[in-house]
Amino acid sequence: MFRSFFGLVVVGLVLGAAPAVAQPPVTETELFDSIEVFPAGAAENPCPFELTLHHHGTFITTTFFDSNGEPVRTLLRSAHFTETLSANDKEITALSPVAVHVDPATNIAVATGNQRHFVVPGVGIVYAQAGRFVVDLNGGAILSVSGLDLPAGSQLCTALAP
Numbered sequence: 001m002f003r004s005f006f007g008l009v010v011v012g013l014v015l016g017a018a019p020a021v022a023q024p025p026v027t028e029t030e031l032f033d034s035i036e037v038f039p040a041g042a043a044e045n046p047c048p049f050e051l052t053l054h055h056h057g058t059f060i061t062t063t064f065f066d067s068n069g070e071p072v073r074t075l076l077r078s079a080h081f082t083e084t085l086s087a088n089d090k091e092i093t094a095l096s097p098v099a100v101h102v103d104p105a106t107n108i109a110v111a112t113g114n115q116r117h118f119v120v121p122g123v124g125i126v127y128a129q130a131g132r133f134v135v136d137l138n139g140g141a142i143l144s145v146s147g148l149d150l151p152a153g154s155q156l157c158t159a160l161a162p
Contacts, residue, residue: 055083059079074102085156096116110134
């Protein structure tokens with residue numbers, strides 16, 4: 001009888017002390033398709049001709065919740081997300097498999113991974129960004145950047161020149 005009672009007490013304590021169960025994560029998939037045009041002379045364009053940047057792909061966003069149903073973390077990742085730079089009937093494309101972690105409490109985003117890697121055959125990398133980027137989503141301020149940052153320059157322009 002003591003063992004049975006003890007067993008019930010242990011089961012009761014375990015069940016009574018069990019942590020509240022968090023709500024399961026919610027995953028959303030969003031197609032993204034955006035085109036930016038940078039005129040010659042624009043700060044973002046090192047070339048003496050207009051550049052077009054086409055962003056295309058899918059973002060998968062998973063939001064995690066605490067036991068009260070409040071979001072505690074968001075993970076955004078790309079699925080075959082590409083960026084294509086084009087000009088003068090020429091183009092180069094980079095795959096962008098970056099992952100972004102967002103803290104809903106602070107609205108700070110930390111992106112890690114390869115953001116872009118434009119490679120020209122026979123030349124090599126002509127524009128690339130990879131590493132860790134921390135951004136305050138409240139105002140868009142970049143708080144820190146570490147890793148590879150190879151800005152677009154003359155080799156990119158040569159590859160897309162007429």
